[in-house]
Amino acid sequence: AQTVTQSQPEMSVQEAETVTLSCTYDTSESDYYLFWYKQPPSRQMILVIRQEAYKQQNATENRFSVNFQKAAKSFSLKISDSQLGDAAMYFCAYRSLYSGAGSYQLTFGKGTKLSVIP
C-alpha cells in the first residue's frame, strides 16, 4: 500500500515571501500521479497542482510550483509571492496511474497548516 508523509504540521510565511511545503511518499509503482490540494477554513478541498510521475518536467501553476524528485520519492510545493488567501491546510496526495484494486483512490498525507503573516 502507498503511504504519504507530510512532516511539517505547521508552517508560516511572511506575505510576499516564498515558502516550501514538503511531502514524501512510498510506493513500489513506477507510474502514478501526485497532487497538492488546498483546504481553507471553508473546508472545500481545492486542487492546486498535479504532477504525472512519467513527466520529468516539474508542474507549475502561476505562483505554485513543485519540485518532484522521483528517485527520492519527494514532492514539495513551492508557493511564491505568498498572499493572505494562501493561508490554509495543504494536503499532498498520491494516486496510481493504472487500473487495479484500489488504484483510483487518493491517498492523502496528514496535511500542513500554512499561516501567512501580513
Place this chain on the structure above:
Amino acid sequence: DAGVTQSPTHLIKTRGQQVTLRCSPKSGHDTVSWYQQALGQGPQFIFQYYEEEERQRGNFPDRFSGHQFPNYSSELNVNALLLGDSALYLCASSRQVQETQYFGPGTRLLVL
C-alpha cells in the same frame, strides 16, 4: 459551471441512528468518490461509484453503503452510527474513474 455540491452542510445525529448524505457531481462528471476526514487528519477513501456501481472500496465497514443514480448524483448511507463516525464527509467527482477528482464543500457530521 456548477461545481460539486453536497447536502446538508451540517448534521447532528445520536448513536445508533442512520444518516444519508447527498452529492451532485460537477457538470460533465460521471464518477463519484466519497472520503471521510476526521479532525486533524487527511481524508480517507470510503468508496467510488461509476455507472451506478461501487467500483472500489476502502477499509470501511459494511455500515457504510452508497448509491449512484442515473443522473450521476450519489448518496452515502451510514447505519448504526458510532461516536467515531463524527467527521467531515467529502464527495469528489471526476470525468471517469481515472481522471482528476474535484471536491465538494463537505458535510460535517456530529454523532452524540
